[in-house]
Amino acid sequence: MLSNVQQSLADFYSDLNKISLPEDAIKYSEPLQKVLTSEKEQAMPLIKLCPPRVNATEFFRVLQQVAGIIREKHPEMGNELSIIEAALPIEKVEQELFAAQAFVPDINLLTSQKLDLPPETFGFLLNHTIKPFIVQYAQKVTQLRDLDQWLHGNCPVCGSRPTFSLLDKEDGKRYLYCGLCEVKWRFQRLGCPFCLNSESQFFTAEGMEKYRVYFCDHCHGYIKTLDERKAGGEEIDLFWEDIKTVPLDILAIKEGYCK
Ligand SMILES: [Zn+2]
Ligand SMILES: [Zn+2]
Secondary structure, eight states: OOOHHHHHHHHHHHHHHTOOOOTTSEEOOOOOHHHHHSHHHHTSOHHHHSOOEEOHHHHHHHHHHHHHHHHHHOGGGHHHHHHHHHHSOOSHHHHHHHHHHTTOTTOOHHHHTTOOOOHHHHHHHHHHHHHHHHHHHHHHHGGGSOTTTOOOSSOTTTOOOOOEEEEOTTTOOEEEEETTTTEEEEEOSSSOTTTOOSOOEEEOOTTOTTEEEEEOTTTOBEEEEEEGGGSTTOOOOHHHHHHHTHHHHHHHHHTTOBO
């Protein structure tokens, strides 16, 4: 059973999931083989090695659709959305620059575009606009890397912190999951993915025995984990698992841990 908060999250995300992209919405240039095998670059997320190139017209089309969905599901954000929409670039060249910068991990678009806009609503709109493009990018570039060999605490595609993890039912191997790219990669069985401290502690919650929440007393990070061995044979979609387990986030945050 989902709570009201979870149900409205689920509705919001299923509307966003209906936004479709043409197959060529994102392109990238193949990195040189020697870049992929050099030790320094091996630890770098793909977004820095072969940055995505986005079709700006598609980007702004999706942005308008996302704004429409937010307006419908979160009417309280309507005013701020209108202010943001009125400030966005209209000229093609400017739109291209804006869309390109939206995919550079270290750029703050409000600063680089000299925009004085409500940062939270702007970030919310931007993140949900970027998501389908990053998912398509990830589908195209993950073949450049062996996700079973990555073994780092951050996402091999975009470099973000993992949002969820999975204990594999076959052999108990651990995988981390990026909620932005929807990519899953192998990680060591024990230890904190955020600060790499080797201790592992977890708690479980009554009625939710197939999940564990691993927490770290060094960096105060936590990560929700699905123990696939207890999940039966059902098909697993970690994106939805993340929403279904919101009560575990509440517990972890109450205990002083953060994502
Ligand atoms: Zn990612
Ligand atoms: Zn830690």
